[in-house]
Amino acid sequence: MEFLGARLKSKVENFSVKNKKVLVVGLGFRTGLAAANFLVSAGARVTVSDVKPADELADVIARLDGGVRVMAGNQDPSLLDEGSDLVVLSPGVPATIPLVAEARHRRIPVIAEIELAYRFLKGKIIAITGTDGKSTTTSLTAHILGEMGHHSMAGGNIGIPLVSLVETARDNSISVVELSSFQLETVDTFRPDVAALLNVSPDHMDRYSGMEDYFAAKCRIAMNQKENDYFIYNKDDAMVRSSLAGIASCPLGFSLVDPGADAFIDGSALLLREGGKAKPVLDTANMRIVGVHNAMNTMAAVLMARSILRMMNEPVDMEALRSACYSFRGLEHRMEVLGEARGRIFINDSKATTVGAVTMALKSLP
Structure with a gap:
């Protein structure tokens, strides 16, 4: 180096x-x-x-x-x-x-x-945690921003250490970072411009004394945020909603069932709330990634992309954003369709290692 x-x-x-x-x-x-x-x-x-x-x-x-x-x-x-x-x-x-x-x-x-990486990393930072969906949401968010013409980089728990991005990061870069609870345990001054908490369900109970301990580690993602930062959260998850009590930043919620959320689903349409009015952004039926869980991931990614661009005083081209979502192919081993034989469709979802992830995957099947 x-x-x-x-x-x-x-x-x-x-x-x-x-x-x-x-x-x-x-x-x-x-x-x-x-x-x-x-x-x-x-x-x-x-x-x-x-x-x-x-x-x-x-x-x-x-x-x-x-x-x-x-x-x-x-x-x-x-x-x-x-x-x-x-x-x-x-x-x-x-x-x-x-x-x-x-x-x-x-x-x-x-x-x-x-x-360590944060203290030297130039540009804006989007940080994403949760029990399930982190890698897909991180990759989709970076893909959206890249397709919209911005210098976006994905790193963290997704397989690329954040310190590896320091050398190439610029003042106008956007680093999209996947974070595990392990990584969040020993952050200190880390302050992402946009943070997201996707969901919380039992995981890594061999490392933590219980759910409260695990959840507390997840919530550290936003502990240093200020009022001009953004916190993207899952309104349908009661434990995630409870995190708002300790959040100083601007909360934006996404939901499958609440039309009052900042992003929500109506049928197959994804809508964003803008100035009190809900506007359709895309049709999830046209996306290559399928399932209710990926609709949740997409809402989070869209909210994060819009939020970071507003912080940068950059225009948000909704047509470009929609096109980027439609072109995203997803990740390997995550509801990945391998092929069809004798009337049976074979799907590789080997990355579903928690009960919650498996449940959401099964719900996405017809």
């Missing part, structure tokens, strides 16, 4: 990683690797720790930039004894492990890779 130190400017006052000792906890195959290489390019002195032994990490270690020190098979708190100015946590690593607890005890800042 190109040396970025000379041209990096942090959004957070007095924050710099140049010449700082940074410990990246969790190498993984994407996020930890990207964070470590980004930090090297920013002038940091980087150590990476992972519980896996070196032989299991050989391929990833080979992709680290020069100068990164690797402590494989070791996440002992004693790693901090050599001095650390910052700890960057990969999303798969629980914030409760002894190493992280000791870092906090020593008052060493502990942040997520998402937080």
